Amino acid sequence: MRGNAKGGAINTLQKRNWIIHIDVGNGRRKEYIITETGKNIVSKEKKRLKTLIDIAEEIFKKHMTNIPGEMIIVWT
Numbered sequence: 001m002r003g004n005a006k007g008g009a010i011n012t013l014q015k016r017n018w019i020i021h022i023d024v025g026n027g028r029r030k031e032y033i034i035t036e037t038g039k040n041i042v043s044k045e046k047k048r049l050k051t052l053i054d055i056a057e058e059i060f061k062k063h064m065t066n067i068p069g070e071m072i073i074v075w076t
Contacts, residue, residue, distance in 0.1 A: 013038070 018038030
């Protein structure tokens with residue numbers, strides 16, 4: 001029943017031209033390939049997430065103090 005849901009994730013990716021359905025003749029199994037647009041979106045999202053991780057790591061370095069046996073957050 002999930003596969004027939006209108007507006008699902010796969011349909012959204014297709015509508016945005018991020019993936020394309022390919023017919024491989026495997027009966028009920030559906031296969032998709034990522035488009036150049038999809039690859040660009042994935043690349044941008046990876047960069048965005050890496051930036052968030054870098055910022056979080058910097059915050060932890062700056063504001064975290066290790067005390068033996070426990071960890072305390074120090075906000076300045």
